[in-house]
Amino acid sequence: MTTPFAVPHHLPSAGPDLLVALDVDGTLLSHLGEATARVVDAVAALTAAGVHVVIATGRGVVATTPVLDALALSEGYTVCSNGAMTLRLDPGLDGGHEILEAVTFHPEATLRKLRRVLPDALFLVEDAHMGRLVSAPFPDGELHGEPRIVDFEELCQVSATRVTLRAPDLEAAHIHEALDQAGLHGVSYAVGWTAWLDVAPDGVTKASALERVREHLGISPFATVAVGDGANDHEMFDWASWAVAMGQATDETKAHANDVTGTVAEDGLAWVLEALLER
Numbered sequence: 001m002t003t004p005f006a007v008p009h010h011l012p013s014a015g016p017d018l019l020v021a022l023d024v025d026g027t028l029l030s031h032l033g034e035a036t037a038r039v040v041d042a043v044a045a046l047t048a049a050g051v052h053v054v055i056a057t058g059r060g061v062v063a064t065t066p067v068l069d070a071l072a073l074s075e076g077y078t079v080c081s082n083g084a085m086t087l088r089l090d091p092g093l094d095g096g097h098e099i100l101e102a103v104t105f106h107p108e109a110t111l112r113k114l115r116r117v118l119p120d121a122l123f124l125v126e127d128a129h130m131g132r133l134v135s136a137p138f139p140d141g142e143l144h145g146e147p148r149i150v151d152f153e154e155l156c157q158v159s160a161t162r163v164t165l166r167a168p169d170l171e172a173a174h175i176h177e178a179l180d181q182a183g184l185h186g187v188s189y190a191v192g193w194t195a196w197l198d199v200a201p202d203g204v205t206k207a208s209a210l211e212r213v214r215e216h217l218g219i220s221p222f223a224t225v226a227v228g229d230g231a232n233d234h235e236m237f238d239w240a241s242w243a244v245a246m247g248q249a250t251d252e253t254k255a256h257a258n259d260v261t262g263t264v265a266e267d268g269l270a271w272v273l274e275a276l277l278e279r
Contacts, residue, residue, distance in 0.1 A: 005259050005271075007279045008242050012223050014277050016050040019219045021079075021210050021236060022269070023228030024057040024067055026193070027246055030264050035070060042273035043071050049277070052217055056206040058082045058190070058198050058232050060162060061130045063144040065096070077216075081126060082190065082200045082232050083209035084161035101212070102128035105187065105201040107163045108156035113182040114165050114197075115152065118175075124164040125155045133158060139168050167195040190232035198232065206232065207239035227272050229253065229264070244272050 012018050022028055022043075029035050047053050055071075056079040057064055064080045068089065074096060078087045086101040107125060114121065123135040124147065132147035133155055167175065175191050189199045214224060226233070226240035229249040237243035237256040245254045247263035254260050262268030 005261070005275065007275050008258075010222055011225065011242055011276075011279070012220075013279050014046055014049040014051050016052070017219065017223050018276070019052040019054060019210075019214055019217065019224045020046060020273070020276065021054045021056045021206070021224070021226040021240065023206075023226075023230065023233055023236075024055060024059055024064070026229040026248065026264050027227055027269055028055075028067065028071070031193075035067075036267055036270070038267050038270045039273070040071060042270050042277065043073070045277055046273055047073065047076075051276070052076055052213075052219065054079060054210065054213055056083075056210055056226070056228075056236060058162075058192075058230075060126045060132065061085055061087065061097075061099075062132065066144065068096075077213045079206055079209040079213070081162040082188070082198055083204045083206045084200050085128075086209045086213065099128070099130075101209070102161055103201045103204050104128050104159045104161050107158065107160040107199070110163060110184055110187055110199055111152070111156050113184060114178070117178040117181045118165065118167055118170075120167070120169070122166040122168070123152070123155055124162075124166070125158045125160045126162045126164075127158050128161055131158075138166055142166070161200070163199040165197040165199070170195040172196075190230065190234075192230060192232075205235040207235035210236060210239060225272075225276065227261070227269055 061080050074091045084103045087097040088100050089097050125133050133150045134147045175195050186202045187199050222241045224241045226236045227244045229246035234256045243257040244259045245257035246268050261271045
């Protein structure tokens with residue numbers, strides 16, 4: 001088990017001069033989609049202290065809002081779709097948020113290349129208005145809500161913030177092999193723990209969106225913290241002044257971080273947040 005660690009001295013104490021960016025799946029939530037009371041309490045304590053807690057996730061808006069509700073995060077900013085969507089949270093707004101930025105791309109070339117190498121894969125395309133279209137139903141429990149099923153040609157014509165490929169009968173290693181064959185260009189992408197691939201507009205990452213949030217808030221680049229566990233967190237780790245990888249992350253992901261905490265099953269995120277509160 002990883003031992004607890006000390007917070008770097010250059011970080012400010014928990015308060016309005018600190019920005020903490022948190023991944024969702026495998027960090028805030030277990031792989032069963034649950035957050036422990038200890039994690040929820042630590043997030044609440046940080047926000048009560050005035051810390052800017054920013055959720056930064058590969059999830060789309062529809063799948064992110066239940067997480068915000070569970071954490072009682074009703075003000076501030078949230079980064080969705082691996083940086084393609086940035087929300088401002090405000091309980092006075094319709095739905096509790098507004099879209100500050102939505103970066104899109106035309107997905108046809110990417111979809112056709114991926115379909116050529118993985119003809120049986122499932123595809124999801126999200127647009128700038130939180131619409132979600134799928135080529136066929138995804139496995140039960142993997143998507144929130146009811147996306148609309150359309151034919152592949154219609155998917156190709158959507159102005160997309162995110163494209164997701166899911167191959168339930170394969171493993172993540174097969175996706176990496178397929179990417180080598182597909183030769184994707186002009187997009188950003190990350191492979192998940194399972195045979196799950198997220199594609200975003202070129203140059204768009206969690207880090208690119210977080211940097212705009214940081215600048216808007218006037219937070220020092222040296223007062224930023226990021227915690228995550230996946231390949232889509234690498235740029236965020238490189239961006240943060242203090243990056244912490246979850247204990248179950250791959251060695252490659254850990255190499256992008258400054259420290260490693262416990263696994264999600266060990267409440268590793270709580271270790272980090274409690275250390276910030278005790279600083």
